Amino acid sequence: MANTVLVGAQWGDEGKGKIIDFLTEKADIVVRSQGGNNAGHTVLTGGQKYVLHLIPSGILHPGKQNVIGNGVVLDPVSLVEEIEGLRAVGIAVTPENLILSDCAHLVMPYHRALDAAKELAKGKNKIGTTGRGIGPTYGDKVARTGLRLADLMQAELFCSKLATRVEEANAQLISMGAKPVSFDEVKASALEAGAKLRPFVVNTVLYLNKALKAGKNMLFEGAQGTFLDIDHGTYPYVTSSNTTAGGASTGSGVPPHRIDSVLGVMKAYTTRVGEGPFPTENAEIADLLHGMGREFGATTGRARRCGWFDAVSTRYASMVNGIDEIAITNLDGLDTVKTIKICVAYKLDGQELEVPPSDFQLLTSCEPVYIEMPGWETPTDQIKTFAELPKNAQAYALKIAELTGGKLIIVSTGAQRDQTILV
Numbered sequence: 001m002a003n004t005v006l007v008g009a010q011w012g013d014e015g016k017g018k019i020i021d022f023l024t025e026k027a028d029i030v031v032r033s034q035g036g037n038n039a040g041h042t043v044l045t046g047g048q049k050y051v052l053h054l055i056p057s058g059i060l061h062p063g064k065q066n067v068i069g070n071g072v073v074l075d076p077v078s079l080v081e082e083i084e085g086l087r088a089v090g091i092a093v094t095p096e097n098l099i100l101s102d103c104a105h106l107v108m109p110y111h112r113a114l115d116a117a118k119e120l121a122k123g124k125n126k127i128g129t130t131g132r133g134i135g136p137t138y139g140d141k142v143a144r145t146g147l148r149l150a151d152l153m154q155a156e157l158f159c160s161k162l163a164t165r166v167e168e169a170n171a172q173l174i175s176m177g178a179k180p181v182s183f184d185e186v187k188a189s190a191l192e193a194g195a196k197l198r199p200f201v202v203n204t205v206l207y208l209n210k211a212l213k214a215g216k217n218m219l220f221e222g223a224q225g226t227f228l229d230i231d232h233g234t235y236p237y238v239t240s241s242n243t244t245a246g247g248a249s250t251g252s253g254v255p256p257h258r259i260d261s262v263l264g265v266m267k268a269y270t271t272r273v274g275e276g277p278f279p280t281e282n283a284e285i286a287d288l289l290h291g292m293g294r295e296f297g298a299t300t301g302r303a304r305r306c307g308w309f310d311a312v313s314t315r316y317a318s319m320v321n322g323i324d325e326i327a328i329t330n331l332d333g334l335d336t337v338k339t340i341k342i343c344v345a346y347k348l349d350g351q352e353l354e355v356p357p358s359d360f361q362l363l364t365s366c367e368p369v370y371i372e373m374p375g376w377e378t379p380t381d382q383i384k385t386f387a388e389l390p391k392n393a394q395a396y397a398l399k400i401a402e403l404t405g406g407k408l409i410i411v412s413t414g415a416q417r418d419q420t421i422l423v
């Protein structure tokens with residue numbers, strides 16, 4: 001299968017977990033290279049539903065190696081909970097199938113408190129974060145004041161660094177009217193989790209590069225989506241990592257030219273959770289999908305905002321990620337729609353734009369230009385081959401691929417593993 005990066009081409013929640021799970025069959029190693037437990041990857045297999053936040057979806061396949069790379073931010077306490085939760089339902093998680101980069105930065109309770117306090121202070125301009133402390137943790141990383149897993153492995157050093165950080169963070173929390181954290185509690189919970197994680201901690205860069213030499217196949221499991229990327233997304237309504245394909249390299253230490261292909265995952269419509277511009281947002285589509293019990297967040301339970309497929313943004317995603325192949329998910333979400341719209345351009349001040357403006361304020365003013373396609377008005381969730389899909393559904397999927405630019409390889413019509421059509 002060679003080394004493939006899987007990226008979300010929209011605003012996250014594209015169904016990446018399911019596609020990763022499907023592709024894992026052919027991979028030897030599944031790597032997370034950015035983000036943290038803000039991600040929520042739902043995988044349904046063998047009648048059981050798993051929601052993974054930090055651990056790569058490859059953990060559900062015996063014999064696959066899973067790697068949490070240096071670019072990830074890792075909450076040690078939640079990671080231990082995730083490991084124990086998986087073990088409780090019979091999934092083996094051991095240092096033989098999961099390794100953690102010693103360079104991964106730690107999400108600490110003061111990061112979560114700062115995340116909440118900053119959101120509160122922003123009032124109506126809040127980002128709508130997942131509240132997992134992701135922004136403040138990457139903030140510390142870039143400011144060079146962060147603590148890493150390697151620090152946590154050295155108790156004395158960790159405590160002295162932590163004392164300084166807690167003091168600073170508490171001063172900031174108090175100045176914002178928020179409750180400070182207790183150094184003793186933070187220290188105790190981190191050290192306890194650290195002791196449990198110790199056997200998993202290694203130099204993952206070395207591991208991955210040795211695996212490259214040995215000819216192993218790697219699948220990079222992207223979290224979030226292209227327009228949540230800190231550089232290429234709808235800044236400041238973004239997450240704090242590079243969610244685009246390049247992040248797979250910097251976040252894992254696998255050289256760029258060792259990555260062979262990029263698979264873009266996109267829903268047959270668009271969703272977004274949290275604040276920020278969303279040109280094709282549409283209340284009718286939202287009501288339809290929510291009425292079907294769909295589009296509620298896997299991490300926070302929030303109802304996702306919904307809208308028509310936006311080919312202007314996915315085309316841009318295709319460019320910035322170098323998307324070679326496309327997987328379209330949730331096609332069945334549109335099974336009852338009579339006429340389906342696709343946004344093919346934006347209108348701004350009387351001019352048609354073929355790429356999204358970088359500035360979110362301008363993007364907010366953009367009006368979508370739509371084409372319409374006839375719906376198929378038939379259930380697709382039991383269909384097993386592309387040829388058996390209704391003609392209108394085939395045409396719609398192929399149109400999305402044509403407008404986005406990439407070879408259509410997968411159409412997904414449901415959450416189950418067997419509801420995956422190979423094109």
Ligand code: IMO
Binds near residue numbers: 127
């Ligand atoms: P997966 O991997 C959808 C969004 C939040 C918010 C913004 C910043 O499941 O696709 P953060 O907590 O990261 O600082 O929040 O990013 N966000 C996601 N939206 N799917 C995700 O992950 C997301 N992770 C973060 O809603 O708008």
Ligand code: MG
Binds near residue numbers: 299
């Ligand atoms: Mg999700």
